[in-house]
Amino acid sequence: MSADATETPFDEYREAVDRPLARLFREYAPGRLGWFSVGMAANFVARMASLVPPLLLGTAIDAIFSEGGDGEFSLPLVPDVWLPATESAQFEFAVVAIAAAFVCITVFTWIYGVTANLFAHGVMHAVRVDCFEKMQRLDMTFFDDKQTGEVMAVLNNDTQNLERFLDDALMNSARLIVMTVGIAGVLFYLNWQLAFVTLVAVPAMVAFTIWFMRIAEPRYVRQRSAVGRLNTRLENAIAGMNLTKTTSSEAFETERVADASRNLFDRTMDVLKLSYIYRPGMELLAGLAFVATFLVGGLWLAADAAPGPLTGALSVGDFVVFLFLTQRIVDPLAEVSNIVDQYENARASSERVFGLMDIPVHVDDPADPVNITPVEGRVSYEDVSFSYADAEGARTDTGAESDGEASFDGPVVDAVTFDAEPGETIAFVGPTGAGKSTVCKLLLRLYDVQEGTVRLDGHDVRDLARSDLRSAVGYVSQDTFLFDGTIADNVRYGHFEASDEAVREAATAAQAHDFIADLPEGYDTRVGERGVKLSGGQRQRIALARAVLADPPVLILDEATSAVDTKTELQIQRSIDRLTEDRTTLAIAHRLSTVKDADEILVLEDGRIVERGIHEELLERGDRYAALWMAQAGDREAAAEALADSN
The missing domain is CATH 3.40.50.300 (P-loop containing nucleotide triphosphate hydrolases)
Incomplete structure (x- = not known):
């Protein structure tokens, strides 16, 4: 494929776009921050509520169900005077609190889903309308040599990528941060030494993610361009269907669409091949964190003594909480792959959106237009x-x-x-x-x-x-x-x-x-x-x-x-x-x-x-007009002579 074949109408302006996603928020978030803030707050409450059941379970195991029931029934951030003193009351409290936590998770997850979608789809609507309005203001020279499929890709595919990023990736990022920080806080509260073992994979995940983002970005740009070229080929093929059929060129057009589709397939596989390395790698690191927690905690309980350089005691309840929460942290950490995937896709799409927005308009209204009403017609x-x-x-x-x-x-x-x-x-x-x-x-x-x-x-x-x-x-x-x-x-x-x-x-x-x-x-x-x-x-x-x-x-x-x-x-x-x-x-x-x-x-x-x-004068002159007139009248010899004389 030639270098020209990889260029799109927006490349010159796309490359000049600085921090496209930050610009997206700067230009389109104001006026919608209410929905965004409510969604983020609801997301935070739902995620915090999800930490309550395993924490109560671990506390109940140590205080109520362990042999002798000599564990302390206490919860982080809750004064002991608020908690019941007898085992039966503690059990009832734990059951009610766990049920309330699940109800809270359900309600606030619903609130988060509604508000996040209102924000994301509102931004997508505004971006699409602004892109179309800008497209209509562009000079005719843009439409003379630019491909309509590229514009359609911006108005449809790219705006949808932004919506998915704002709806899914952004909120999942908030969920990841809240869950990681919340779980880490609980783990350090229960046993700071075992918490270090559980979270040892996090720095490796961060480094792995940074590597992936650097490698993936240009691949996503090429993929978005390939989408535009395929849209252009399809649009041209459909618009020219009459010519295709009357010239028996179906096979030729099919081959051209197949080439464009194959180009998109190749660009997509370039992205997916990298994702096939990144996503399993993130899941492996998260899984290793769980294995390390289970290994160290199991040895700690089996020997009833801290292994290696670790010190202190580990209760059964705390170990259960560690296993629950470590498993809980595996999913959001593994979700990083999808978040990064959507982020890079949205970044490439937002560059194309703002590349279209930034194309200069030369044929524009003057600052102080002259009023010509009524028009005489000179x-x-x-x-x-x-x-x-x-x-x-x-x-x-x-x-x-x-x-x-x-x-x-x-x-x-x-x-x-x-x-x-x-x-x-x-x-x-x-x-x-x-x-x-x-x-x-x-x-x-x-x-x-x-x-x-x-x-x-x-x-x-x-x-x-x-x-x-x-x-x-x-x-x-x-x-x-x-x-x-x-x-x-x-x-x-x-x-x-x-x-x-x-x-x-x-x-x-x-x-x-x-x-x-x-x-x-x-x-x-x-x-x-x-x-x-x-x-x-x-x-x-x-x-x-x-x-x-x-x-x-x-x-x-x-x-x-x-x-x-x-x-x-x-x-x-x-x-x-x-x-x-x-x-x-x-x-x-x-x-x-x-x-x-x-x-x-x-x-x-x-x-x-x-x-x-006028007509008669031009005929009498016998020059070019006369030649054209005689040619249309059927006198081709006279027309040729008149044209030869005019030259």
């Missing part, structure tokens, strides 16, 4: 140039540029200048790749120019709030996108409060009402994902209806009739003519017949305007 381009190679480093007022990543070499728009007065139609024609669509997208600030100025009503579009600008400019693309929902929902998209009557009027104006009315559910017909249940022409008419409903003062038509037949095109063109009568229109056309009545026609090649004028 559009002007003044010596405008743009290159995708520098799109992320759009030139600022100071002339400084930030680093950008090249998508295409050379300028896509080169020194373009034109004016459109309110009510005028400016048409753009030219070969594929001439920069026609890009010119129009600069008006919407989907990209920012690197040189020159785009103005609306005399104001630089960079001085306007994006919402105001885009509300004033309607855009109908040749690549029509419909959301999964009803036809009515898609027509009123962006103007969600529009009435049903307004939706029908807009559809009628776009020549869409008749085919919608013929559908079984009419305007309530669901269009499917990306509008797959409709034809290309039907989707374009719905997009036109959406623009009619918006009623913008400026309209961009990017080959808006490219997917319809000639008859429908004529019908739609009449609607477009009515739609454009009183508004400024920028029309991109492949079929020149649709723009021959434009107020000015601009012919673009390689991003430059090479011809301009």
Whole structure:
């Protein structure tokens, strides 16, 4: 696998994220600390209550059940005057106290579970929404060359990893600390010498854990990246299913998905192989602590004397408590492996989350946007140039540029200048790749120019709030996108409060009402994902209806009739003519017949305007436009001659 194949869109920013989990708490814990604090407190009480039964059992063995019953009935932190004096009363007290401890454990474990989940899922919800909101603010250049599967991995997989960490790992860490400290305290209270024997494995566990975390971190990063690449491959394969089937490329796509899945399998196994060493190792160390306690304590009782350098006495009750609590400490210590596993996974995921959050937005609102209400619709381009190679480093007022990543070499728009007065139609024609669509997208600030100025009503579009600008400019693309929902929902998209009557009027104006009315559910017909249940022409008419409903003062038509037949095109063109009568229109056309009545026609090649004028003038000139016109009219020889003369 090449180095490039291991890179993800977020690596540059992910690597710059400092202490991602601390940042997660700093930015998302405030406002939810109440639930977190209650959960931690409940967890503490439940764990402390779990120490009571074995401690009472050991005390009862020594004071009540041992031969002679001469043991002292006492408990840590409980004054002796509070405890009963007779054996029968002591037995009853022990039974009631143990039952109460189990009830306490149940109640506070429930409280902990509810509050911990409220905290964890609340943070996950906020992170997911913030990630999506940031994604929507990112420049179009991000979506031009970034993979949507990577973004989906952040919004789904990575946020779920954070939830698991906050819900399970964090609370289990608190449980581990409370249990370890609590058990150690009880053991040292009962017999400090045997306690050292029991806890001798803890330093080794700490060292083993530190080693594991250092080795595991880069493996988790690679695993999370592999998840994103697999998501991207699956998303592309599903979106391109029609092409796959019509070209009999199922085997090829299966192989590509298999490669991505195998890469994820390999990265996951890299993590699991390390876990297969760490987890059994932790369990072994914890088990050795239990064996050491049983060995030393057993010898102590069997010989009725302290073995080796140890001194003093050990009662049967204390030995039973040691065995119980040592077994209790084995589980939380062995759980360290899962905690570290979830921690490393969450750390890698939080780096990707904040990597997305930290991607800079270049096309943003100015600090003090100009109010353009009402919009007249004057559009002007003044010596405008743009290159995708520098799109992320759009030139600022100071002339400084930030680093950008090249998508295409050379300028896509080169020194373009034109004016459109309110009510005028400016048409753009030219070969594929001439920069026609890009010119129009600069008006919407989907990209920012690197040189020159785009103005609306005399104001630089960079001085306007994006919402105001885009509300004033309607855009109908040749690549029509419909959301999964009803036809009515898609027509009123962006103007969600529009009435049903307004939706029908807009559809009628776009020549869409008749085919919608013929559908079984009419305007309530669901269009499917990306509008797959409709034809290309039907989707374009719905997009036109959406623009009619918006009623913008400026309209961009990017080959808006490219997917319809000639008859429908004529019908739609009449609607477009009515739609454009009183508004400024920028029309991109492949079929020149649709723009021959434009107020000015601009012919673009390689991003430059090479011809301009009205239809009749351009035909008389016999240059590039005339060649395009004759080629579409079927006179290819004349078109070739005109094109040769123009060159």
